[in-house]
Amino acid sequence: MKTRITELFGIQHPVIQGGMHYVGFAELAAAVSNAGGLGIITALTQGSPEALAKEIARCREMTDKPFGVNLTFLPAFSEPPYPEYIDAIISGGITAVETAGRNPEEHLPRLKEAGIKVIHKCTSVRHSLKAQSIGCDAVSVDGFECGGHPGEDDVPNMILLPRAADELDIPFVASGGQADARSLVASLALGAEGINMGTRFIATKEAPVHENVKQAILAASELDTRLVMRPLRNTERVLQNDSVDEILAIEREKGADLKITDILDQVAGVYPAIMKEGRMDAGAWSCGMVAGLVYDIPTVGELIDRIMKDADTIIRKRLEGLLAE
Numbered sequence: 001m002k003t004r005i006t007e008l009f010g011i012q013h014p015v016i017q018g019g020m021h022y023v024g025f026a027e028l029a030a031a032v033s034n035a036g037g038l039g040i041i042t043a044l045t046q047g048s049p050e051a052l053a054k055e056i057a058r059c060r061e062m063t064d065k066p067f068g069v070n071l072t073f074l075p076a077f078s079e080p081p082y083p084e085y086i087d088a089i090i091s092g093g094i095t096a097v098e099t100a101g102r103n104p105e106e107h108l109p110r111l112k113e114a115g116i117k118v119i120h121k122c123t124s125v126r127h128s129l130k131a132q133s134i135g136c137d138a139v140s141v142d143g144f145e146c147g148g149h150p151g152e153d154d155v156p157n158m159i160l161l162p163r164a165a166d167e168l169d170i171p172f173v174a175s176g177g178q179a180d181a182r183s184l185v186a187s188l189a190l191g192a193e194g195i196n197m198g199t200r201f202i203a204t205k206e207a208p209v210h211e212n213v214k215q216a217i218l219a220a221s222e223l224d225t226r227l228v229m230r231p232l233r234n235t236e237r238v239l240q241n242d243s244v245d246e247i248l249a250i251e252r253e254k255g256a257d258l259k260i261t262d263i264l265d266q267v268a269g270v271y272p273a274i275m276k277e278g279r280m281d282a283g284a285w286s287c288g289m290v291a292g293l294v295y296d297i298p299t300v301g302e303l304i305d306r307i308m309k310d311a312d313t314i315i316r317k318r319l320e321g322l323l324a325e
């Protein structure tokens with residue numbers, strides 16, 4: 001399949017793996033790129049620019065295909081050294097960067113000068129237009145159903161994607177709720193030129209996380225995610241567990257007086273215990289409603305091949321077949 005996204009990133013299939021804290025290591029990024037998509041290493045998980053440089057080199061040994069790096073500009077409790085992370089990205093020969101969170105404008109000139117294509121993740125049309133105006137090459141439009149941070153507007157992709165198509169000139173991918181060929185074909189119909197998946201890629205053989213994480217996604221239905229940190233305007237969609245119930249109880253009790261320090265133990269620094277040790281109640285971890293559409297744990301190659309093959313069948317047989325002669 002050829003779209004402006006496959007052309008932009010030099011990839012075979014319009015399928016991107018979104019940056020994921022403590023999931024987006026070289027193993028997953030290389031597997032996605034080797035399968036013809038765009039794999040992405042998550043910079044901040046590496047803890048330092050030096051470690052990111054090593055992770056990029058490690059990924060390079062596992063694939064000769066293009067892969068990208070995610071740079072997340074979230075409200076951090078201590079500001080990471082972003083310019084040094086960008087040094088590691090540039091010297092590592094990376095050609096694609098997924099930015100997310102705050103406006104990436106101050107860092108764009110260096111990325112662009114290095115010939116890097118930038119795709120910014122946005123949860124609204126106005127942020128997408130801003131990304132376009134500051135020179136981003138593409139946008140990842142993240143609907144309300146997404147795992148992670150859906151923003152505060154609560155617009156699902158059925159509305160957000162066609163609205164983005166009506167306003168944007170640069171290409172965009174649909175992010176949030178994407179699991180299979182039906183997601184891809186629907187997103188293309190709504191105006192996107194590819195898909196970005198997070199949760200679905202965790203439930204694959206190559207995802208370098210504890211088996212308990214994969215099984216939790218497999219067991220979850222579309223009813224099992226919760227929104228935490230709403231009162232802080234830093235909403236995160238996470239999988240329900242004991243720790244999340246605790247957060248929600250504290251949020252109800254504190255009301256408008258809630259401070260991040262009230263729930264810090266449940267939301268900060270919890271990913272290693274969850275993703276590496278498989279302690280599923282150790283804290284809140286991002287997960288999309290799409291968990292309800294995850295029925296197996298295939299290899300990344302099997303997943304992407306299935307998506308592309310089934311998309312072909314849906315377009316040529318099901319949709320064409322619906323047209324009256």
Ligand SMILES: Cc1cc2nc3c(=O)[nH]c(=O)nc-3n(C[C@H](O)[C@H](O)[C@H](O)COP(=O)(O)O)c2cc1C
Nearest residue numbers: 018019020021100146147148176177198199286288
């Ligand atoms: C466990 C997990 C961790 C994530 N961490 C990040 C992150 O560090 N930075 C980021 O930009 N997005 C992060 N995301 C969001 C994904 O990149 C992607 O936008 C999102 O998962 C798409 O929604 P989906 O889960 O419905 O596919 C994370 C998502 C998950 C599930």
